[in-house]
Amino acid sequence: MKAYVIQNAGGPDVLQLRDIASPEPGPDEVQIRVRAFGLNRAETYRRAGKMGPISGQVVPGIEAVGEVIRDPAGVFRTGQRVATAMGGLQFSRNGSYAEQVTVLRSNVIDLDGTTLSWEELAALPEAFLTVWGALDKGMSIEQGQTLLVRGATSSVGLAALTYAKACGLNVIATTRSPANRNRLEQLGANHVVIDAGEVADIVREISPAGIDAALEVIGASTLRDSIKTLRPFGAVSVVGLLGGPPVLEPFHLMQDLPAATRLSFFQSGLFGTPAMPLNDTPLPWIAQEIAAGRMPSLRVQTFDFDDVRRAHSLMESNRALGKLVVRL
The missing domain is CATH 3.90.180.10 (Medium-chain alcohol dehydrogenases, catalytic domain)
Structure with a gap:
C-alpha cells in the first residue's frame, strides 16, 4: 500500500510517499481501507519531532474514515462504513496517512446509515x-x-x-x-x-x-x-x-x-479505553445533523493524497479557519 512516512524530523518536505506493507489485523484489531482523513496539529508536531523522537519509519495520522477490509472477530463486516481515531495511531502503530490502516477494534465507530461524503465524514472524528x-x-x-x-x-x-x-x-x-x-x-x-x-x-x-x-x-x-x-x-x-x-x-x-x-x-488518548468507550459517541448523530443542514460543515478544503505536504503548510499558516481533509 502507499503511505506517507517520516524518517527524520523537519518541515512538510520530510513527508515521503512510499510503498509499505499493510499490517494484518490481530484478534483485537480491524483493518480499514482509508477513504479520507482529517489533518490535525498533532501530526505537524509529530513530524517536527515535538512529540518524541522519530526512530525508524513513522506513518503519521490520528484519524480516518473508510470501509472495513477485515475484522477477525466478525464484529464489523467487510465493507462497513466506519471511523477511527487515536488508539496509538502514529505512535505505537502506523497512522492514517495511508491507503489502509490497522487499528484497535475499541477505536472503531460504526457509521453505517450515514449519507455524508467521505470528505465530510473525515472532518468529524478527532x-x-x-x-x-x-x-x-x-x-x-x-x-x-x-x-x-x-x-x-x-x-x-x-x-x-x-x-x-x-x-x-x-x-x-x-x-x-x-x-x-x-x-x-x-x-x-x-x-x-x-x-x-x-x-x-x-x-x-x-x-x-x-x-x-x-x-x-x-x-x-x-x-x-x-x-x-x-x-x-x-x-x-x-x-x-x-x-x-x-x-x-x-x-x-x-x-x-x-x-x-x-x-x-482532557486528552484524546482516552478514546477507546475502558474509561471512554466509543460505542455511544454522538458521531453518527452529528453526521446526520450535518447531512440535514441542521449543523454546519467545518470542512474548508479537500486535498488529494499526493498533496499532503501543501496541506501541512496551509495548516501551519493558521489561515484555514476550519477542517482540512485528504481524500484518497
Whole structure:
C-alpha cells in the first residue's frame, strides 16, 4: 500500500510517499481501507519531532474514515462504513496517512446509515470526539448553559461551537482577529470576543454572574483568565496547547482558582479505553445533523493524497479557519 512516512524530523518536505506493507489485523484489531482523513496539529508536531523522537519509519495520522477490509472477530463486516481515531495511531502503530490502516477494534465507530461524503465524514472524528469528551464527559454540559470557547477558530474550537449550539447552549467565542468575527457568528456564536490576552472582564459584562463552562483551547497561557469567567461550581476543561507548553507556574489554588470551580485536562488518548468507550459517541448523530443542514460543515478544503505536504503548510499558516481533509 502507499503511505506517507517520516524518517527524520523537519518541515512538510520530510513527508515521503512510499510503498509499505499493510499490517494484518490481530484478534483485537480491524483493518480499514482509508477513504479520507482529517489533518490535525498533532501530526505537524509529530513530524517536527515535538512529540518524541522519530526512530525508524513513522506513518503519521490520528484519524480516518473508510470501509472495513477485515475484522477477525466478525464484529464489523467487510465493507462497513466506519471511523477511527487515536488508539496509538502514529505512535505505537502506523497512522492514517495511508491507503489502509490497522487499528484497535475499541477505536472503531460504526457509521453505517450515514449519507455524508467521505470528505465530510473525515472532518468529524478527532475534533468532535474531543469536544464530546471535554464537554459531555468532563463538564456535563446542559441545554441553556453558557459556554466560553477560548480559541474558537481552531478546528476543535469550531467543533465545540457548533456542537454546543446543536445541544442548546449559548456560546461565547473568542478570536484574536476581528476578521474572524463573521465566520464565528455565521457558525452560531451568540457573542464574539476579540482576545487581546484577557477576556474575563468582557465575558463578565455579558454574564455578570459568571458562565457555566469554559473550553480552553489555547492552554496554560490564558487559563487563569478563562477561569475568572466562571460562576461558582462552574468548570473549565483544557483541550489544547496552542499558547505554548502545558505549564502553570506558580499556580495559587486559592487566588487563581475561584471558589468551587472545577479544572480538568482532557486528552484524546482516552478514546477507546475502558474509561471512554466509543460505542455511544454522538458521531453518527452529528453526521446526520450535518447531512440535514441542521449543523454546519467545518470542512474548508479537500486535498488529494499526493498533496499532503501543501496541506501541512496551509495548516501551519493558521489561515484555514476550519477542517482540512485528504481524500484518497
